[in-house]
Amino acid sequence: MTMKLFRTPASPFVRKVVVTILELGIADRFEQIQTRWPHSWATETVPFAPDFAAATPVGRIPALVTEDGMRLTDSQVICEYLNAEYGGHRLLPPEGPARWRMMEAVAIANACLEAQILRRAETLRHPPERSDAFIAKMQARGLRCFAALDAMVDRFGAEPDLAQIATACACGFVDWRYGHDAWRGTAPRLGAWYEGFRQRPSMRATEPAETPQ
Amino acid sequence: MTMKLFRTPASPFVRKVVVTILELGIADRFEQIQTRWPHSWATETVPFAPDFAAATPVGRIPALVTEDGMRLTDSQVICEYLNAEYGGHRLLPPEGPARWRMMEAVAIANACLEAQILRRAETLRHPPERSDAFIAKMQARGLRCFAALDAMVDRFGAEPDLAQIATACACGFVDWRYGHDAWRGTAPRLGAWYEGFRQRPSMRATEPAETPQ
Numbered sequence: 001m002t003m004k005l006f007r008t009p010a011s012p013f014v015r016k017v018v019v020t021i022l023e024l025g026i027a028d029r030f031e032q033i034q035t036r037w038p039h040s041w042a043t044e045t046v047p048f049a050p051d052f053a054a055a056t057p058v059g060r061i062p063a064l065v066t067e068d069g070m071r072l073t074d075s076q077v078i079c080e081y082l083n084a085e086y087g088g089h090r091l092l093p094p095e096g097p098a099r100w101r102m103m104e105a106v107a108i109a110n111a112c113l114e115a116q117i118l119r120r121a122e123t124l125r126h127p128p129e130r131s132d133a134f135i136a137k138m139q140a141r142g143l144r145c146f147a148a149l150d151a152m153v154d155r156f157g158a159e160p161d162l163a164q165i166a167t168a169c170a171c172g173f174v175d176w177r178y179g180h181d182a183w184r185g186t187a188p189r190l191g192a193w194y195e196g197f198r199q200r201p202s203m204r205a206t207e208p209a210e211t212p213q
Numbered sequence: 214m215t216m217k218l219f220r221t222p223a224s225p226f227v228r229k230v231v232v233t234i235l236e237l238g239i240a241d242r243f244e245q246i247q248t249r250w251p252h253s254w255a256t257e258t259v260p261f262a263p264d265f266a267a268a269t270p271v272g273r274i275p276a277l278v279t280e281d282g283m284r285l286t287d288s289q290v291i292c293e294y295l296n297a298e299y300g301g302h303r304l305l306p307p308e309g310p311a312r313w314r315m316m317e318a319v320a321i322a323n324a325c326l327e328a329q330i331l332r333r334a335e336t337l338r339h340p341p342e343r344s345d346a347f348i349a350k351m352q353a354r355g356l357r358c359f360a361a362l363d364a365m366v367d368r369f370g371a372e373p374d375l376a377q378i379a380t381a382c383a384c385g386f387v388d389w390r391y392g393h394d395a396w397r398g399t400a401p402r403l404g405a406w407y408e409g410f411r412q413r414p415s416m417r418a419t420e421p422a423e424t425p426q
Binding site: 042043044045057058059060066068070071072073074076077080081084085094095097099100101103104106107108110111125128129130131133134136137140141144145147148 | 255256257258270271272273279281283284285286287289290293294297298307308310312313314316317319320321323324338341342343344346347349350353354357358360361
């Protein structure tokens, strides 16, 4: 029995899941299925392959089908499931103050990723439907999130966890898509931390690349 | 010591949190703080009150400040925190297959809510920046989610849980904002279930209303 993970190399939400899989050392349990996304995904329902449509009613990646046939359709839920069922909770504690302190950072990193993707979708719109104000709103939200994460860097320990993984994927995506964003000026301690974390084999094996169209 | 919850009466994500609070019987532990949102929120960063800006770097509601000063900035994280720390896990099991079966539905309901809000934001745009294709995409995603939840209604027990709460808030929002959507035709068993759930005092106390501008 293997799990099926629907993915693309451009999605930071997919990267978060794959880094989690690599850090847990369970890559051999997965069939990773590449999906295709024409740029019209930003405003239109694009055609879904039958296996992908069966895996998620939402029509977004990542989507996971578990060994017992559950369809988990949200990157945070997938990471928590893998951490609990295959990782002995070593990337996120199961309960108590340590869990919630970590989730405080995870939620901010996830919101940062979402702002980056909404900005990307807006950029893919053609004028006159493209809103420069919306792009600026998402850029500003992302920078506020980086500033908040900068103030939390002291919490990051020597071993990886779900807060660090989500944060590193946000740093990696902004560098890839929006290299001109001066987030390191807003978040210098986070920038220094990321220079170390990005060297992990799990991060080097998941560098973003354009999605097949 | 009380928790601070930043809210509006129009947000289905806020409603999910408040229904959770009411079902757990812990409303006396919260100060609920009304926020104001001009319609320009759809494309612009609107001015934040200082206490709200301090509560969340994301700038979205709901936002919770806990008794010990944590800032939880995501409705799912807030619901899980309250369920674990103040509810004895009675709205979501702490672990095991029962947790993940419930999270399978929760993730779909949350994606449905997100599609509804993205559609709302698009509707608030002025032409020519408004994309009818995007509105149709979000409507279609919502209907796929309702169809998937319709197939899961047999899982819903006699006692409320986080899957039922999120699902009911999605049903309530579509009726309020998009009353012409024929979701009950797509999801007839879900429609029948909702007619019962919506009578709960927690739902009747949280009927949606327009947000102060």
